[in-house]
C-alpha cells in the first residue's frame with residue numbers, strides 16, 4: 001500500500017524525479033492557483049495521490065466521493081432505500097458536510113458527527129455508487145462541490161470532476177490501474193484501517209462498482225477529452241505524484257501568464 005505519511009521525503013532522491021521537483025521548487029509564490037481534477041475508478045490510488053499532491057502544492061483537497069458516501073450513510077441511518085431517488089436527493093440538498101484535516105487524516109463531518117470511518121465500509125461503497133446514479137442526487141451535490149472548490153487552489157478527486165463539476169479545470173488527470181492491482185490495494189487499505197475483507201469479494205465489488213459508475217446515464221465515469229491518462233499499476237505513489245506535480249507546474253505557469 002502507498003505510504004502517504006512519507007510525503008515528499010523521496011522527492012529529490014532520483015534523477016528522474018529531480019527535474020520535476022526542481023520545477024515545483026522554482027514556482028514563485030504569486031503563481032495563480034488552479035483547479036486540479038483527478039478522476040478514475042475505485043482503488044486506482046486517487047485519494048492517496050490527491051492528498052499528497054495537495055500537500056505538495058499547498059492546495060486544499062476535495063474528496064467528492066466522500067460526499068456521495070455521506071449521502072448513502074445518512075440514507076441508511078434514516079431507513080431510506082438507496083433506490084429512492086427523490087428521498088436521497090432531498091437528503092443531498094440538506095447535507096451539512098464539512099472536511100477538516102486532523103494530522104494526516106481528512107476527517108469528514110455530517111453535522112457534528114465524525115463519519116470518517118463509517119463512510120469507508122464496503123457496504124457504504126456500494127450505497128454511494130447506487131445513490132450517485134440518481135440524476136437529482138448528482139444535481140443536488142453539484143452546488144456543494146463547486147462551493148467547496150471555489151477560488152481554485154484545490155485538488156478535486158472523484159469520477160466526473162474534470163468532465164462535469166469543474167470542466168474548466170486547468171489540470172485534469174484520469175488515474176487508473178489494473179483491476180487486480182486495485183483490488184489488492186483496497187484490501188491492504190482496509191486492513192491498515194483494521195478491517196479484514198476477502199480479496200475475491202473485493203475484486204467483484206470493485207468490478208460491479210466500476211460498471212455501474214461507468215455506465216450510468218448522467219455524468220458517467222469517463223476521462224475528460226483533455227485529461228492526462230495515468231496508469232499507476234507499476235508506479236509508486238511518489239512517482240505518480242511527481243509526474244502530476246510536474247504537469248500542474250506547467251499549467252500554473254500558463255494560467256499565471258493568462259492573468
Ligand code: DC
Pocket residue numbers: 042043064065066068069125128129132133157158159160161209213
Ligand atoms: O471515490 P469513492 O470510492 O469514495 O466514491 C464512492 C462512489 O461515489 C463511487 O462509486 C461513485 C460515486 N462518485 C461519483 O459518482 N462521482 C464522483 N465525483 C465521486 C464519487
